[in-house]
Amino acid sequence: MSEECTQTTGAVTSSELLSVVAARELAGRRTVFAGIGLPTLAAELAHLTVAPEIEAVYESGVCGAHPSRLPETIADAVLITGAEAVLTMPALFGSVLQGGHIDVGFLGAAQIDRWGNLNTSVIGEWERPSVRLPGSGGAVEVMANAREVFVVMRRHTPRSFAGTLDFCTTPGPDRALADGIRPLGTGVTRVITELGILARDGVGDELRLVAVHPGVTVGQVRAATGWELKVADTVTTVEPPTDAELRLLRDDVDPHRVYLR
Amino acid sequence: MSEECTQTTGAVTSSELLSVVAARELAGRRTVFAGIGLPTLAAELAHLTVAPEIEAVYESGVCGAHPSRLPETIADAVLITGAEAVLTMPALFGSVLQGGHIDVGFLGAAQIDRWGNLNTSVIGEWERPSVRLPGSGGAVEVMANAREVFVVMRRHTPRSFAGTLDFCTTPGPDRALADGIRPLGTGVTRVITELGILARDGVGDELRLVAVHPGVTVGQVRAATGWELKVADTVTTVEPPTDAELRLLRDDVDPHRVYLR
């Protein structure tokens, strides 16, 4: 993707690109609710670069993990041994998450709409879906309670960036307000995809395109989005992963290639 | 109090009498929510006699205590070391007590009325009382949630067995029903005093005199009670503490005379 990187570090994969961009967005953040996979990579890379003080909190109750290997699940034994704390589930979801101690929550989804509402339940009708997806897990709680939410979506298509969700599992603050309940968090503030970065500031705000990866045009992103995508006045080009970022990611964060493929 | 005891074991004190009678009432019970003092003595004696399988649960979260010494507080270090479990306060009050796992709760009070409602807050008006008492502690929860409640009152007087409570801190099930809420427990089923034993079966039932200590008349108990006391068709005489009971109490349960005075 970036010529000057290729020589020293090999071709940048999609996982590497998304992890590096997500890590940069964590600058200055303190607590991140990390799912397994790209969010773990991003949090670990941020810890080594832009957010040395960051604490990854896992849905399993682990706080301040210092894993000897990259974890394969949110409750991986290597996350527990040597961690600073392992909390009960009521404490984790009640006091830590709903209590407002999470700065950034990472979420993924099968579908996202222009307000950052997410579908992880079904494709088709809920009662007899064409695809039954895993459902919320803790996503409803992360969206409702984290200060802000980053969404990482590998595939940017009109199907996944949907004009209308098949089902809204995880509502953003706009839908909460419409339901008569004042939301606590900002909802989705960043969506990081293979094409670029969408951003959103708060209640009433739509996602808008703020950055594209090198070689991607605004038109391409618009065409890949299932609604009429708003575009920032200035769309920047994402700086490709640097050699330093890639070396840290490959040699220190995921040397056994658990997630980097 | 009982001549045949005096010779071998010395005079029976009021504490000993109340402890022995309370212990007998615990026959067949499994979990007892024990306060410090007479309830601890009663539970320990019951464990050695009529209820070998009994488990004392303490407000501090201790379950299945095996103290090396008689505890002086509900959180005494000797209750913790060697206990089977020490629970958090939400677990103790929420899951164990409100969850319905306590067979018998022991309570004391400054005042009790004919329905077994208790006052531990004030003598006089709540806003500017003549005596400010400690308040509920966990008594409200014990009454609301234990299967039944035993009350031990050292002094049986018209002031403490009150026609009208100065303040109802801890309501029995009749008052709960009148407040529109279905109670879960039976409320007070036994009141053990220096004069005898009052009993009550359930909702709508008043306390009635069922037994007197040797030498005490029904008339004496009536005169010492601040309402027109109901009396059972047959009032039995409480069997005085046996030598075996007293020996266990004095030599095994409280050899250091923490509570037996």
Add this chain to the structure above:
Amino acid sequence: MRRSVDRTAGKVMSMREAVASFVHDGDTVSLEGFTHLIPTAAGHEIIRQGRRDLTVVRMTADIVVDQMLAAGCVTRLVSSFVGNSSAGSLGELRRRIEHADPEPLAFEEYSHYGMVCRYLAGAQRLPFHPLRSYAGSDLPSVNPGMRKVTSPYPAADGTTEQIYVVPPVNPDVTFIHAQRADRRGNTQIWGVTGIQAEAVYAAEKAVVVVEELVADEVVRADPNRTLVPAHAVDAVVLCPRGAHPSFAQGYYDRDNAFYRAWSAISKDPVRLREWLEEWVYGTTDHAAYVAKLGEEFWSGLAIGEALSEPVNYGRRL
């Protein structure tokens, strides 16, 4: 009124006895363990004994649930995540929901904290538990369990505030897997402890399956480690490696290869049936399942030592 358990009665029994005694056709059965300490062996014994019409309650409905579905034990599922961890799909569950194949599956869909609050309410005999979830979600439209309550206190800005609540769940029986217990049922768990304690307290009956049955003194040397006290436990089942393919912190590691394999196995109903025949119906009990996997297999999941340091509980001098 909740049962009162005789904590000194003989509670130690085989898995066969525990399932025969405490699981009946039509029961609501909770199996908890969040990634860690999943009571797989309990699920397999329920399959062997051919229970029917069960409602299964499990936050993360994963492989063991897919297996119970395939064995025809389950007509209703209450869950907050229906997937094979991050390793793929549950083939049987998807057939049941997407195609009613071979029969429909009633599904109550919650989120994780919704399930946590249902267990909390169940354990505490509360009529409901409030939580700051579901506002604006489509979930309440397909799940009548999610309702709103108006707070009797004004919000910070003086307005009236509404909040969603969930109802209690009170399983007929809860199974959990744990590292160790004594014969009375005092149960110690470390590592990820999840919602196991609340799931036990919420249930009418509770069965604790353990890696080790230990002497009273072991438990009593560290009472803060006891998350489930004897008075809440009806049966203790000794069943080493009973959480496989899940793991037991400090005992054996997770079988990640099996998780990855399950997507392909479960995608093909014939292959899934063969798997059940060979590994569940074809083994008399979990000990046979463990033996069939073989010691070489288990050595691949072996772990090393990382001991906690002792703390002083103190002793009066």
Add this chain to the structure above:
Amino acid sequence: MRRSVDRTAGKVMSMREAVASFVHDGDTVSLEGFTHLIPTAAGHEIIRQGRRDLTVVRMTADIVVDQMLAAGCVTRLVSSFVGNSSAGSLGELRRRIEHADPEPLAFEEYSHYGMVCRYLAGAQRLPFHPLRSYAGSDLPSVNPGMRKVTSPYPAADGTTEQIYVVPPVNPDVTFIHAQRADRRGNTQIWGVTGIQAEAVYAAEKAVVVVEELVADEVVRADPNRTLVPAHAVDAVVLCPRGAHPSFAQGYYDRDNAFYRAWSAISKDPVRLREWLEEWVYGTTDHAAYVAKLGEEFWSGLAIGEALSEPVNYGRRL
């Protein structure tokens, strides 16, 4: 939105700095510790610094609260038990409530579980927490905080069900005492653990006072022992014997003689004033208070060893 704590910033400070930084006139201050680990030294430093108009939140308002009342720090008390343990009365508290002497004390009276639920609601940002208490009690008539909510689910018999609720409590600052913490604030407690974790999470700021400041490795060797993680802690104060006359399981025993003595001391306002002059105003800090009591005194509260057995957290091979 709740604060976000930098968990790696310099949090270790003296009690003087912690009180100066986090306690202001008019604040709501929670001091928790249920018989065990009472943060007495924190209360004494608040007295030394002469804070005024505080609302004190403490389930068992005992000696330290009586002392803070006598020092004129407190105008409002939120509590579920106002007594000197089982050892007698609190003289100053009774004068304040019974005779408004020297000035009235506003008092919010709860029960223990009512307070637990207020902390739970505070920690979880809930508008209220339900509990099966107060039905038929006179407490709601003197405490407008206790209100009823109608359950949106029918009761088992089909009728409508009501339940009492309590509002959240969110102290400006919570102080707890604990056995040990690391420099980041990861705090480990054993023995009676009470409501400390929830009291910390309910507060805007939290100060943890510890018997020992330990290396990161000590905490990380037993993460299940950490009840309060670093992200919830703003300051760590090393203050050995800071719970006296309460106790610290595994460190020193309770000073029962002082509890018994307090009834007489506090009954006489002059004697109480003299006690404060000598033991609080007359000591520069808790180290001076400890030294003044003398090593012979402390040897009387010394305890022996009863170590927990280590458990294996495991290590990937």
